[in-house]
Amino acid sequence: MKLAVHFGAGNIGRGFIGALFSQSGYHVTFVDIAEQVINQLNTEKRYQVKLATDQQETMTIDNVSGLNNLTQEQEVVEAIGKATYLTTAIGPNILPHIAPLMAKGIMERVRKTDEKLYVIACENQISATDLLKGYIFDHLDEETKEKLAGKVYFFNSAVDRIVPIQNNKGSLDVLVEAYYEWVVEANESIPHVEGMKIVSDLAPYIERKLFTVNTGHAVIAYLGYLGKKETIDQALGDEAILAQVRATLSETGAYLIHQYGLNPDEHQQYIDKIINRFKNAHLHDAVTRVGRSPIRKLGPNDRLVKPAVEAAKAGLSYSNLAKAIAAALHFDYQEDPEAVKLQEMIKEKGVPAVLQEVSGLEENNEITKEIVKQY
Numbered sequence: 453m454k455l456a457v458h459f460g461a462g463n464i465g466r467g468f469i470g471a472l473f474s475q476s477g478y479h480v481t482f483v484d485i486a487e488q489v490i491n492q493l494n495t496e497k498r499y500q501v502k503l504a505t506d507q508q509e510t511m512t513i514d515n516v517s518g519l520n521n522l523t524q525e526q527e528v529v530e531a532i533g534k535a536t537y538l539t540t541a542i543g544p545n546i547l548p549h550i551a552p553l554m555a556k557g558i559m560e561r562v563r564k565t566d567e568k569l570y571v572i573a574c575e576n577q578i579s580a581t582d583l584l585k586g587y588i589f590d591h592l593d594e595e596t597k598e599k600l601a602g603k604v605y606f607f608n609s610a611v612d613r614i615v616p617i618q619n620n621k622g623s624l625d626v627l628v629e630a631y632y633e634w635v636v637e638a639n640e641s642i643p644h645v646e647g648m649k650i651v652s653d654l655a656p657y658i659e660r661k662l663f664t665v666n667t668g669h670a671v672i673a674y675l676g677y678l679g680k681k682e683t684i685d686q687a688l689g690d691e692a693i694l695a696q697v698r699a700t701l702s703e704t705g706a707y708l709i710h711q712y713g714l715n716p717d718e719h720q721q722y723i724d725k726i727i728n729r730f731k732n733a734h735l736h737d738a739v740t741r742v743g744r745s746p747i748r749k750l751g752p753n754d755r756l757v758k759p760a761v762e763a764a765k766a767g768l769s770y771s772n773l774a775k776a777i778a779a780a781l782h783f784d785y786q787e788d789p790e791a792v793k794l795q796e797m798i799k800e801k802g803v804p805a806v807l808q809e810v811s812g813l814e815e816n817n818e819i820t821k822e823i824v825k826q827y
């Protein structure tokens with residue numbers, strides 16, 4: 453049986469990427485630090501993926517096991533040695549921390565086999581696999597680097613499926629929305645995985661996804677948080693928030709249409725479909741999950757700042773994006789370490805200095821001025 457080693461046995465790992473590998477005939481070895489999840493994967497050897505629909509269809513995901521990357525390093529290295537795919541869904545900020553072990557696995561592997569290995573980071577970040585590759589390369593010896601060509605491939609990807617925080621402590625089962633899309637940029641044929649779409653240029657796909665699904669989500673989360681809403685669907689029930697989401701997605705849409713020559717009617721249909729996905733009340737998706745890690749979300753290449761900067765460059769409107777950024781700066785959720793840090797930074801340095809440091813926006817930039825006004 454072919455093997456996929458997947459770092460991150462969380463919501464997307466179990467509910468999406470691991471599930472697709474299992475359904476494609478792979479054994480999936482999940483690697484995670486969550487000891488209880490790893491133990492359960494090894495004892496139960498299966499779990500259910502439940503669709504957040506009226507019918508609640510369920511699928512059994514089997515041929516799964518787990519390894520703890522903190523206590524089972526050698527086992528992880530051996531698993532990487534046998535894998536066809538090496539994937540992650542762990543959070544962009546964690547990639548540098550798992551790269552040394554991945555590098556160790558790759559070094560041992562290329563000494564022993566010429567079999568091809570495909571590395572794909574499945575994160576909400578532009579060029580996440582390229583970044584991961586860079587972190588891995590920092591830990592590879594020169595001999596391995598020379599041997600990688602034709603043996604280890606790194607492919608960027610875009611992943612789309614809403615998987616909320618699970619409300620079933622102690623269970624491996626995962627509630628997911630029915631919709632999913634996994635797009636991988638590869639210029640050659642790679643081993644088949646059910647549901648994986650191969651494209652030669654990922655840029656339009658990842659930007660369309662990140663600047664529609666994730667921008668829209670962020671607007672709802674930050675305005676919803678300010679409006680004391682608990683979940684995304686509840687927040688969307690507020691007409692003012694719904695209107696603000698539409699206005700912001702018109703701005704990102706204008707940029708995407710301008711940049712990639714998208715068909716405006718088709719893009720509007722894409723927006724409408726996504727807003728309907730957000731309305732799914734079965735998901736109970738907390739605004740605090742969707743707003744998590746605001747410093748990452750305010751990064752220069754992320755869902756709010758990048759489209760605002762690109763819209764400004766193209767002479768397009770960005771005032772609704774500025775409003776969303778201002779709302780993000782008010783996200784003071786105490787259980788989110790980045791939210792706590794962001795508030796401390798704002799208190800200490802003020803909004804313009806924080807925008808400069810976190811988002812790469814100069815103090816005299818027109819976008820900064822608009823954000824400060826909205827804030």
Ligand SMILES: NC(=O)c1ccc[n+]([C@@H]2O[C@H](COP(=O)([O-])OP(=O)(O)OC[C@H]3O[C@@H](n4cnc5c(N)ncnc54)[C@H](O)[C@@H]3O)[C@@H](O)[C@H]2O)c1
Pocket residue numbers: 459460461462463464465483484485486521541542543544546549550574575576611612613614615616
């Ligand atoms: N949930 C979604 O709707 C969704 C959809 C598309 C993409 N994503 C992206 O997928 C990635 C994962 O998101 P998620 O929602 O599954 O998060 P999650 O928190 O449910 O899962 C992350 C997993 O990584 C593990 N982890 C954290 N640090 C680790 C470390 N140092 N070593 C090993 N394991 C570690 C955690 O224990 C957890 O099991 C993120 O980049 C997210 O943006 C999420």
Ligand SMILES: O=P(O)(O)OC[C@@H](O)[C@@H](O)[C@H](O)[C@H](O)CO
Pocket residue numbers: 576611612613614615665666669670741742743744745
């Ligand atoms: O995962 P994040 O923190 O980058 O973003 C939060 C949500 O917008 C995100 O997880 C979506 O649910 C997902 O990207 C849908 O495909």
